[in-house]
Amino acid sequence: MMELVWSTATTFVGQSTSITTxxxxxxxxxxxxxxxxxxxxxxxxxxxxxxHKVMGRMQARRGPVEAGPFGTLQLVADGIKFIQKxxxxxxxxxxxxxxxxxxxxxxxxMLIFLVLPFGPGVFALDLELGLFYALAISxxxxxxxxxxxxxxxxxxxxxxGLRAGGQLIAYELPLILAAIAVAVQAGTLSLVGIVEAQxxxxxPGTDVNLWYIVPQFLGFAIFFLAAMAELSxxxxxxxxxxxxxxxxxxxxxxxxxxAMFLLTEYGGMILMSALMVVLYLGGxxxxxxxxxxxxxxxxxxxxxxxFGTLLGVVVTMGKIMALVFIMVWARVSYPRLREDQLQRLxxxxxxxxxxxxxxxxxxxKVVF
Amino acid sequence: xxxxTTREQIHPGTxxxxxxxxxxxxxxxxxxxxxxxSIGPAHPATxxxxxxxLELDGERVTGARPVIGYMHRGFEKLAxxxxxxxxxxxxxxxxxxxxxxxxxxxxxxxxxxxxxxxxERAQWIRMLLAEWNRILNHLMFTGSFAIELGAITPMFYAxxxxxxxxxxxxxxxxxxxxxxxxxxxxxxxxxPKGFLKQSAQLSALVRSRLPDxxxxxxxxxxxxxxxxxxxxxxxxxGLSYGVSGPTLQAxxxxxxxxVTEPYLKYGDIDVHVPVGENGDSFDRFAxxxxxxxxxxxxxxxxxxxxxxxxxxxxxxxxxKAPEGATYVRTENPLGQLGYWLESDGGRTPWRLKMRTPSxxxxxxxxxxxxxxxxxxxxxxxxxxxxxxxxxDR
Numbered sequence: 001m002m003e004l005v006w007s008t009a010t011t012f013v014g015q016s017t018s019i020t021t022x023x024x025x026x027x028x029x030x031x032x033x034x035x036x037x038x039x040x041x042x043x044x045x046x047x048x049x050x051x052h053k054v055m056g057r058m059q060a061r062r063g064p065v066e067a068g069p070f071g072t073l074q075l076v077a078d079g080i081k082f083i084q085k086x087x088x089x090x091x092x093x094x095x096x097x098x099x100x101x102x103x104x105x106x107x108x109x110m111l112i113f114l115v116l117p118f119g120p121g122v123f124a125l126d127l128e129l130g131l132f133y134a135l136a137i138s139x140x141x142x143x144x145x146x147x148x149x150x151x152x153x154x155x156x157x158x159x160x161g162l163r164a165g166g167q168l169i170a171y172e173l174p175l176i177l178a179a180i181a182v183a184v185q186a187g188t189l190s191l192v193g194i195v196e197a198q199x200x201x202x203x204p205g206t207d208v209n210l211w212y213i214v215p216q217f218l219g220f221a222i223f224f225l226a227a228m229a230e231l232s233x234x235x236x237x238x239x240x241x242x243x244x245x246x247x248x249x250x251x252x253x254x255x256x257x258x259a260m261f262l263l264t265e266y267g268g269m270i271l272m273s274a275l276m277v278v279l280y281l282g283g284x285x286x287x288x289x290x291x292x293x294x295x296x297x298x299x300x301x302x303x304x305x306x307f308g309t310l311l312g313v314v315v316t317m318g319k320i321m322a323l324v325f326i327m328v329w330a331r332v333s334y335p336r337l338r339e340d341q342l343q344r345l346x347x348x349x350x351x352x353x354x355x356x357x358x359x360x361x362x363x364x365k366v367v368f
Numbered sequence: 369x370x371x372x373t374t375r376e377q378i379h380p381g382t383x384x385x386x387x388x389x390x391x392x393x394x395x396x397x398x399x400x401x402x403x404x405x406s407i408g409p410a411h412p413a414t415x416x417x418x419x420x421x422l423e424l425d426g427e428r429v430t431g432a433r434p435v436i437g438y439m440h441r442g443f444e445k446l447a448x449x450x451x452x453x454x455x456x457x458x459x460x461x462x463x464x465x466x467x468x469x470x471x472x473x474x475x476x477x478x479x480x481x482x483x484x485x486x487x488e489r490a491q492w493i494r495m496l497l498a499e500w501n502r503i504l505n506h507l508m509f510t511g512s513f514a515i516e517l518g519a520i521t522p523m524f525y526a527x528x529x530x531x532x533x534x535x536x537x538x539x540x541x542x543x544x545x546x547x548x549x550x551x552x553x554x555x556x557x558x559x560p561k562g563f564l565k566q567s568a569q570l571s572a573l574v575r576s577r578l579p580d581x582x583x584x585x586x587x588x589x590x591x592x593x594x595x596x597x598x599x600x601x602x603x604x605x606g607l608s609y610g611v612s613g614p615t616l617q618a619x620x621x622x623x624x625x626x627v628t629e630p631y632l633k634y635g636d637i638d639v640h641v642p643v644g645e646n647g648d649s650f651d652r653f654a655x656x657x658x659x660x661x662x663x664x665x666x667x668x669x670x671x672x673x674x675x676x677x678x679x680x681x682x683x684x685x686x687x688k689a690p691e692g693a694t695y696v697r698t699e700n701p702l703g704q705l706g707y708w709l710e711s712d713g714g715r716t717p718w719r720l721k722m723r724t725p726s727x728x729x730x731x732x733x734x735x736x737x738x739x740x741x742x743x744x745x746x747x748x749x750x751x752x753x754x755x756x757x758x759x760d761r
Contacts, residue, residue: 059524155405159427159742234518235590243413243516244746334590336518338743339427341593 160248416756613703
């Protein structure tokens with residue numbers, strides 16, 4: 001029996017393409033959509049739970065303990081609570097725009113989960129333009145935030161929405177410039193391709209494998225900061241700034257719409273972390289130069305047996321959660337920057353540094 | 369001399385905010401106007417029902433009008449119908465974070481009018497509890513100021529310490545917020561057994577945790593960037609508005625009635641008054657933390673001095689202040705608290721006028737907010753320490 005399960009599992013995962021690809025086109029599409037949606041609704045909850053617990057421990061308290069074992073179901077309980085709440089639309093709000101805004105912010109996050117690789121073959125699509133697609137789609141969310149801020153007919157929301165607009169435009173640029181440098185070094189825009197390129201990247205003249213975080217540490221730092229600003233995570237949370245703007249663009253939202261905005265934030269945290277794992281931290285590779293057990297493909301990262309696949313997923317998740325942990329740590333330690341300080345940081349520090357990083361990587365690519 | 373905004377310019381006799389006329393610049397689709405933003409009465413940054421109407425050009429504040437009175441509870445009038453024993457339960461409610469210091473002021477005023485000699489031990493215990501009350505208050509503002517700047521963690525740390533201190537005070541007084549422990553002529557009860565030992569242990573504990581606040585808040589790069597140079601208050605302007613406490617000390621004036629006009633036994637011990645240089649938000653907060661440390665020093669000295677003896681004296685059946693008036697000023701946690709007590713010889717005061725520190729501190733807010741950005745406005749509001757009940761009374 002176990003052998004049968006194993007051999008069936010092997011036929012599914014023992015390929016370098018996606019495990020969600022089947023012979024039938026329709027089945028493939030359905031499975032891919034279910035796969036991306038499932039990830040979108042589950043992984044952010046893990047990240048959220050981590051945030052609750054880590055913040056609690058850092059702040060001399062325990063975090064959630066009642067809902068489910070060790071409080072693991074707290075976010076599920078919150079979700080159920082949000083669904084039950086009254087859905088209030090302010091009388092003077094622009095009703096359709098107001099109602100559509102959370103969706104416009106949320107859907108891009110879902111779409112990016114289509115291309116994020118979480119392990120060997122554990123992805124829905126391996127687009128040739130994966131990185132381009134992810135960055136392009138992620139910048140659509142800001143529209144939802146602007147719509148929400150404008151349509152709420154609330155001055156606090158308006159200020160919050162406009163702050164978000166300015167902030168997201170400012171930080172899109174360093175984010176993309178840092179990502180381009182990775183694409184230049186890897187020679188591909190495919191996210192799976194970038195992982196493979198990292199597994200086979202050697203220090204020139206030796207056979208020591210390195211992840212891109214080492215040659216491009218500057219790029220990684222820029223990407224990390226820009227990602228936190230892009231997600232409006234503290235210390236870059238001026239669009240929300242609860243002590244100034246009540247709750248920024250979310251002030252007038254209640255119930256499920258509010259939950260959608262929150263899910264956008266948590267989903268964003270996961271997808272930015274996942275992008276960083278793919279771009280700089282070697283994807284599902286255990287350690288630089290160490291092939292996953294049970295895998296045979298290039299760099300020991302592809303054509304895995306079920307065990308190797310599972311291990312790859314665990315490794316990726318571990319790296320993602322480590323990055324989420326750092327984001328939470330920053331939130332616990334720092335107050336909020338001011339909007340003009342944030343803009344100054346973006347335009348005077350991050351953008352020039354990102355350009356420098358790109359130039360250095362480009363020259364190095366040609367020389368070596 | 370700095371450029372003073374007179375009260376007449378701020379309140380030209382109209383309802384709050386009505387005098388703001390927004391000018392429309394340009395025409396057609398490109399016409400723009402300033403925005404009037406009403407922060408409060410219920411807003412996270414005002415911690416209480418305090419309202420401030422801002423006139424905004426983008427994010428820049430071009431005018432600010434504080435609106436007070438949402439929480440007026442008529443304490444001064446109520447006090448005229450309570451006898452002197454009952455008043456202490458009233459006064460420890462106007463500034464709910466400094467209950468002990470408030471009732472102390474009233475007790476001192478009545479005792480002075482009755483020419484009552486309070487037992488030594490009672491005076492030292494009053495000082496001890498007043499200083500613990502001060503720390504309790506300052507820890508609260510440490511947390512709330514940080515939270516207004518977006519740092520959530522210091523609040524939890526501050527409440528961890530506050531809980532211990534409240535526990536200690538509860539063991540003596542039975543109250544956590546409204547102590548009603550003072551009496552005319554002394555204290556309600558003596559301290560419970562082991563109180564001084566616990567107090568000494570707690571003092572050491574709080575002192576050992578102060579570096580946490582300094583590292584996490586004062587030493588934080590972003591905190592410094594957000595507060596240094598924000599809302600500077602020149603000393604002369606501060607004096608002319610009558611601000612006091614850490615807000616005044618931050619401007620470099622070491623005014624503290626524990627030093628300049630000692631009451632109780634403050635003359636017998638060393639009281640360190642921390643002062644700032646620029647009077648900006650950073651200095652105000654640094655003074656606040658400095659006062660916590662100074663209070664711990666005082667507490668340690670009190671432990672060494674504490675005499676034995678009775679804590680209250682025999683009172684007449686009905687406490688009546690003789691005809692006359694007196695003004696008692698004490699250094700409350702937030703600044704100078706004054707009680708003007710006027711008696712016609714009856715069992716209730718004829719008039720009890722309160723000069724509360726918060727009321728005077730908020731007077732400086734329009735001056736401080738002129739021309740700052742909205743996030744800085746919050747940094748200023750949080751650092752001009754006030755309790756709304758203490759403004760409105």
